[in-house]
Amino acid sequence: MKNIMIVTGASSGIGLEFARELSAQRNAGERPVSELWLIARRVDRLASLAAELERQNPGLAVRPVTADLAGRAGGLLISGLLAEAAADGGVFVDILVNNAGFGTYGRFDTTDLNWQLDEIDLNVTSLTAVTGAVLPYMGRGSRIINTASLAAFSAMGCFAVYAASKAYVLNFSLGLAAELEQKGISVIALCPGSVDTEFAHVASEGLREKVRGGKNPALVVKHCLKLLRKGRKIAVMALKWRIKAFLPRLFGRYFTAKVTMITEKRPSRA
Numbered sequence: 001m002k003n004i005m006i007v008t009g010a011s012s013g014i015g016l017e018f019a020r021e022l023s024a025q026r027n028a029g030e031r032p033v034s035e036l037w038l039i040a041r042r043v044d045r046l047a048s049l050a051a052e053l054e055r056q057n058p059g060l061a062v063r064p065v066t067a068d069l070a071g072r073a074g075g076l077l078i079s080g081l082l083a084e085a086a087a088d089g090g091v092f093v094d095i096l097v098n099n100a101g102f103g104t105y106g107r108f109d110t111t112d113l114n115w116q117l118d119e120i121d122l123n124v125t126s127l128t129a130v131t132g133a134v135l136p137y138m139g140r141g142s143r144i145i146n147t148a149s150l151a152a153f154s155a156m157g158c159f160a161v162y163a164a165s166k167a168y169v170l171n172f173s174l175g176l177a178a179e180l181e182q183k184g185i186s187v188i189a190l191c192p193g194s195v196d197t198e199f200a201h202v203a204s205e206g207l208r209e210k211v212r213g214g215k216n217p218a219l220v221v222k223h224c225l226k227l228l229r230k231g232r233k234i235a236v237m238a239l240k241w242r243i244k245a246f247l248p249r250l251f252g253r254y255f256t257a258k259v260t261m262i263t264e265k266r267p268s269r270a
């Protein structure tokens with residue numbers, strides 16, 4: 001029986017750090033993990049990360065899976081891979097990190113609609129489909145980490161689709177956590193503020209290289225895994241982020257949407 005870990009969006013940023021940290025901790029649980037699946041679209045990135053992790057963790061097989069996970073197809077793909085592995089001696093999924101996602105800076109009405117719909121396809125539909133595909137292979141002790149965002153706590157002007165998509169991820173995760181508790185499967189929503197990754201480059205279509213004031217992704221990942229071990233359902237690392245998460249409850253979500261709309265400084269081509 002293979003015991004595996006799956007990380008989506010593993011080719012850079014937060015997902016890459018999850019892959020590193022989970023490899024290092026793979027023998028910490030009841031069942032030692034034998035395989036790590038790294039999923040993203042960039043083949044070269046995945047291949048070099050897989051080589052690095054296999055070198056550092058003898059006995060761990062790291063499988064790069066080059067795929068576009070967007071939409072329902074993402075779930076079908078994972079479902080197929082798991083069925084193959086199950087037919088070949090059985091499979092148990094120790095942890096799923098649903099992390100692949102992106103944002104789009106700019107107003108909804110002037111930003112390319114298809115790009116924003118792609119964002120929903122990945123951040124919402126794919127995350128849900130992948131979870132549905134993996135759950136039949138989970139059991140007592142399994143864990144799910146869904147990367148949401150600090151944006152999940154508020155409506156946001158000039159980030160409207162992204163904030164709404166991450167509000168879905170947060171609420172989906174909490175509902176799932178309640179449903180799966182009896183089965184011994186734990187779920188946590190990771191809700192970071194700015195993290196130093198390729199996020200801004202993608203969201204601004206290359207106009208901004210770095211997320212402003214981004215925290216180290218390795219610290220964000222370590223903190224999330226620590227809270228998961230403690231049975232917490234939401235991970236918000238920095239005090240500043242926790243205060244920001246509380247503000248919409250104090251002033252109302254429309255107010256925070258209006259403020260982010262007016263103070264918006266993120267560059268966009270729209």
Ligand SMILES: NC(=O)c1ccc[n+]([C@@H]2O[C@H](COP(=O)([O-])OP(=O)(O)OC[C@H]3O[C@@H](n4cnc5c(N)ncnc54)[C@H](OP(=O)(O)O)[C@@H]3O)[C@@H](O)[C@H]2O)c1
Binds near residue numbers: 011012015067102214
């Ligand atoms: N950085 C921040 O400030 C921040 C804050 C809050 C939440 N988040 C969330 O954190 C998660 C990770 O983002 P990040 O900040 O680490 O940004 P990133 O460095 O751009 O990483 C995004 C990852 O998602 C993968 N990905 C994108 N589209 C994909 C697709 N269609 N199919 C499969 N994989 C895809 C990318 O790989 P390929 O391009 O190789 O496919 C990459 O591995 C996202 O869900 C993001 O919303 C980020």
